[in-house]
Amino acid sequence: MVKTLFLCNRKAPADLMGKILGTRIGSTTVFSTLLDKDNGVQIVFDTDVLAEEWYGCSDGTTTGYMKIKTSQIFHDFLTFTEHSVNIIPM
Numbered sequence: 001m002v003k004t005l006f007l008c009n010r011k012a013p014a015d016l017m018g019k020i021l022g023t024r025i026g027s028t029t030v031f032s033t034l035l036d037k038d039n040g041v042q043i044v045f046d047t048d049v050l051a052e053e054w055y056g057c058s059d060g061t062t063t064g065y066m067k068i069k070t071s072q073i074f075h076d077f078l079t080f081t082e083h084s085v086n087i088i089p090m
Contacts, residue, residue: 029057030073033081043083046090050074 018024020040021032033041049055055070078085 023060024062027058027060027062029060030055030077031057031060033078033083036081036083039083041083042086043078044086044088045074046088048090050087 014025017028020036021028022035023029023032030043033043050070052070054067055073056065056067058064059066074085
């Protein structure tokens, strides 16, 4: 399952995401949190995504995708990046 949603209230310039996460709009993924050393990015997952065995996301470009076990993202990767996760029902 690939679900990506970025909500923006446009209180910051569009290029700020590139400066913080090193990616362009449309190619940012959970893996971009590796570059967010200040934990300024909020991570939000919905319950439908967490219920899936596999997580799919961009490889950091606008043309490539990859697949990894959801449990590895949620339990291992995000723990490593020290980002907290907000879980919302859908």
